[in-house]
Amino acid sequence: MKDFPLVTIVILNYNGKEYIENNLPYLFELTYPNIKITVIDNASTDNTIEWLKYHYPSVRIVLNEKNAGFAQGYNIGLRNIKSDYYLLLNTDVEVTPNLLEPMIKLLEDDETNAVCQPKILSYLDRSSFEYAGAAGGMLDKLGYPFARGRLFFTCEIDSNQYDDDIEIFWASGACFLVKAKCFWEANGFYEYYFMQHEETDLCWRLKLKGYKILYSGKSHIYHVGGAHLSYEDPKKNFLNFRNNWIMNYRNMPNQYFWFYVFPIRTIFDILASFYFLFRFNLNVFLTIYKAHFEFYKWLLNIGIKQKTDTVQFLELTAVHNRFIVLDYFLKRKKKFKDL
Secondary structure (H helix, E strand, O other): OOOOOOEEEEEEEOOOHHHHHHHHHHHOOOOOOOEEEEEEEOOOOOOHHHHHHHHOOOOEEEEOOOOOHHHHHHHHHHOOOOOOEEEEEOOOEEEOOOOHHHHHHHHHOOOOEEEEEEEEEEOOOOOEEOOOOOOOEEEEOOOOEEEOOEEOOEEOEOOOOOOOEEEEOEOOOOEEEEEHHHHHHOOOOOHHHOOOOHHHHHHHHHHHOOOEEEEEEEEEEEEOOOOOOOOOOHHHHHHHHHHHHHHHHHHOOHHHHHHHHHHHHHHHHHHHHHHHHHOOOHHHHHHHHHHHHHHHHHHHHHHHHHOOOOOOHHHOOOEEOOOHHHHHHOOOOOOHHHO
16 A cells, blocks of 8 residues: 555444454554554443543543443444544454454445455364354345354354455454545434444445445454353344344335235244243343334334335355245354255
8 A cells, every 4th residue: 555544443442452462462463553542431330431531541431421332432432523434443353463354355446345354263272263243244035144254152162264355345344444535425423222233234235335345354352242142141142133123224225124024024023022031031032022022113203204225135156046044044154054
């Protein structure tokens, strides 16, 4: 590259002092020559801000008045940041020195390239892909998200099988490099979500505008994250179910959603709910129905007013014309290459 566009690394924090202490130093080892670092704080109570001001006075701090969640928290903070690129980074991410150069090169190659994510490996098992994004996100024809290197609860070992650069459907919010102008052209994250699926929804809206979402296998990070969505966290579990329904309705063509996705997904959810009931997991059983109720409530009060028709879903790049639920749970396909 002849010049180096400004990249502002933006970390959204809520009581993540332990992770910031551990991972912030790695940002100062990045080899990319034009970066700034900003921490957006969602009203933390763990002394993060005082620690940052003392140890890293060069790091800019944006203070939100409340814990606004992932979507609104980023939107509020990013409005105060002028940059060519935003690198949105979770507190529990350890970056590697040459993270940015391959991703910036990909995005600079074409003005329609809007977002890029690196290879995401597990912080705890560095030979394995990590759940949140792995080697690039995809959707199946019912709107279920999955990733190369991670199908549901199975993460593959990294044997350089995903060292390529390809177009994907969604990039992980754990390490999300986006052109600032594209972020705001799509009106940022959808704030109703609070958290869960906000990055997938944004990528989907960008694709509908003609932009591309990319994965660079030449860059990598280590993410603590989690092996799977914990059923012990009712709020997170509920938001995952509810927001996936909202996201699909918002972005799929009306007829495709109501006459194809809605009935099949409803049947799958009913079967899943009874599976958990028979396993005496009343929490997940109730969460599924609560998520449905809240989706219908959103639909009647907000969703119908927002709906606009969109392009044919199955024509979008990185949509797989198959049922990933059946592939994984019935056909026992555990790796992306087996699909």
